[in-house]
Amino acid sequence: MQKNPLNGKVALVTGAARRVGAEISRLLHDAGMNIVLHYNASEEEAVSLCEELNKKRHHSAMIVQAELQGLESQKALVQQAHKAWNRLDALVNNASRFYRTSYDEVTDYAWDDLMNSNLKAPFFISLAAAPLLAEHHGCIVNITDINAERPLKEYSIYCVSKGGLIVMTKVLAKELGPKIRVNAVSPGSVMWPEGENKLSDEEKQSIIEHTSLRKSGDPKDIANAVLFLVRDAEYMTGQILNVDGGSLLF
Numbered sequence: 001m002q003k004n005p006l007n008g009k010v011a012l013v014t015g016a017a018r019r020v021g022a023e024i025s026r027l028l029h030d031a032g033m034n035i036v037l038h039y040n041a042s043e044e045e046a047v048s049l050c051e052e053l054n055k056k057r058h059h060s061a062m063i064v065q066a067e068l069q070g071l072e073s074q075k076a077l078v079q080q081a082h083k084a085w086n087r088l089d090a091l092v093n094n095a096s097r098f099y100r101t102s103y104d105e106v107t108d109y110a111w112d113d114l115m116n117s118n119l120k121a122p123f124f125i126s127l128a129a130a131p132l133l134a135e136h137h138g139c140i141v142n143i144t145d146i147n148a149e150r151p152l153k154e155y156s157i158y159c160v161s162k163g164g165l166i167v168m169t170k171v172l173a174k175e176l177g178p179k180i181r182v183n184a185v186s187p188g189s190v191m192w193p194e195g196e197n198k199l200s201d202e203e204k205q206s207i208i209e210h211t212s213l214r215k216s217g218d219p220k221d222i223a224n225a226v227l228f229l230v231r232d233a234e235y236m237t238g239q240i241l242n243v244d245g246g247s248l249l250f
């Protein structure tokens with residue numbers, strides 16, 4: 001029988017405690033990887049997911065807490081992730097902030113908060129991880145957003161940050177080759193926003209109507225694309241996979 005290529009390999013997933021990050025972590029784990037689950041505020045969910053994964057396979061998941069806006073915490077996260085199994089094969093930059101910043105009332109704080117979380121952190125975490133990923137021809141997957149290509153009104157800074165992440169994916173693919181592949185997954189609507197970003201039923205319906213497949217996606221759709229890029233896409237780097245039900249066609 002052929003050996004599973006991901007068995008014993010290690011992935012660090014940022015923002016992994018809940019929603020899309022949790023689904024990515026579950027699927028990479030099901031595929032054989034050990035997972036370092038990064039979280040910031042969602043400790044309860046992170047602990048519970050870690051227990052779920054460790055029940056399936058002993059000593060196959062661990063958690064690391066970090067607020068990612070700071071060089072020291074970014075470096076420490078990568079070091080802790082590497083220390084767990086003494087290797088690092090995949091980094092998934094999933095953690096992200098998402099909130100409204102109407103262009104006529106943007107603040108300096110919002111610019112720094114969104115850009116630091118969504119662009120600067122993935123960049124410096126990638127640089128810190130690069131020497132470790134290179135040891136095993138590893139890869140980076142950035143989670144961007146189709147709204148980087150077709151901006152979402154009133155979410156200016158978020159869209160700029162995700163646009164930067166798309167460029168960063170291509171920049172790092174060039175800089176870190178040939179030993180490290182760098183790609184991105186660009187989701188459409190796969191999980192409705194929560195809290196103050198909540199959408200009305202009409203807004204949700206309108207998003208669905210503006211897809212070719214006439215439905216919203218599922219976090220599993222994003223997880224499947226990440227698994228493909230990590231496990232199967234050996235000759236792909238610098239690519240952005242849109243997983244959006246055809247939303248960008250409209």
Ligand SMILES: NC(=O)c1ccc[n+]([C@@H]2O[C@H](COP(=O)([O-])OP(=O)(O)OC[C@H]3O[C@@H](n4cnc5c(N)ncnc54)[C@H](OP(=O)(O)O)[C@@H]3O)[C@@H](O)[C@H]2O)c1
Pocket residue numbers: 014015016017018019020021038039040041042043066067068069093094095096097098117143144145146186187188189190191192193
């Ligand atoms: N949901 C969608 O339909 C959709 C659509 C397009 C793109 N995306 C992209 O897909 C990814 C996952 O989406 P999601 O909706 O699951 O994301 P989310 O719930 O908005 O955020 C994921 C996690 O990021 C962590 N995070 C944010 N800022 C952080 C910081 N400064 N330091 C440390 N952790 C931080 C938070 O962890 P804690 O909770 O532990 O604090 C949060 O739970 C994101 O990159 C998002 O932009 C999602």
